[in-house]
Amino acid sequence: MKAKKETRYLFDLKKVLFDQEWLKKAKNFPVYYIFRGVKEKNGLRYDLTIIPPKNLGQEFVKTKGHYHLGNFGELYQVLAGEGIFLIQKKDKKEVYFVKAKKGDFVKIPPGYGHTIINPSKKILKIANWVSNDCRSDYESIEKMKGFCYYLTVSGWKKNKKYRFLPPLKQKRPSKKFPKNLKFLYGD
Template identity: 50%
Template sequence: MEFNLKNKKPDIRYLHEMISVLYDQKWAKQADLNQPLYYMYRGIKRKDDLRYDVTVIPPFLLGKEFVKTKGHYHQGNYQEVYQVLSGKAIYLFQKEKDGYLKDVIVIHARAGDIVIIPVQYGHITINPSKTKTLMMANWVSEKCQNNYKLMEKTGGGGYFYTQNGWVKNKNYKEVPEIHFKEPQENMPSNLNFLKIG
């Protein structure tokens, strides 16, 4: 899909909005809280009650942890489709209930890969590169609402991706082992399932 971001104004996620979900809190206390971490261009395209967004995540280290999105759940049963446009991404999906994680899925994706977020799974995107910007797009329902409070309450996702690999988040009562899965190669021909909430 062709688009031009030059005349689009992004929503910017700053470090001070991310403090509660970071692994390296010691680093965070000395960091520039006004540091921009990633850029969200919402509504680049719209079609049949679906919205096409683009997110740009430059390489950055949050102390020991690789830069990531804040992470959220969807209200209701809405799903979302991601596509990596350039760079590499690690997607972490998790299903939580009462402080216990029931499932954690990790998918490594590169340019062209497609990833579908399962129903009622929280999700975080990580840029695992120290040198390359991640650009990704998503299709989601216009009616879909994001819930950030669960991730904030537990201090982030079930795992942090650091320079030393995956580290479990001790704020959860229980964290299962990661299930690694592969991305899809093709965009679904019909995206109507994204409208089901």
């Protein structure tokens, strides 16, 4: 299988960015790159994402973010650099972040959405495993102007579009590849 390359541009992210004033003057440019279907095995797809360091106005560079349609999870591994995975439950009752570095694994449970942030000055390279049957829901995130929180150069900022904001918690990454991948296949 040949990997499919996608480029996400700044204007693809305009509905989910914190610094809308900066965005009004910004020119469109490539923000990050996705290589889908690098490998496929047992109904799972292996993708790569490359997120160069950059600020999007006051906010650190991030992926657009999405939920999964259906009950699918996702598994990430950091291949290079350091990233912050912001993960929130679709019912918005829980939100947490995971700081991960090279070699770390981050599990996205079914029923949760996520965005990945590069707050460093180095390129962030990540791989993910996801079911071939999984489809992404970007619209729910766009409707709310992003996730519950934004990571800016001055720290975490609350997204005022949310009426109720759960407290932001931190969880640790896993150092090992999980033995059970059932969460990737949905119900």
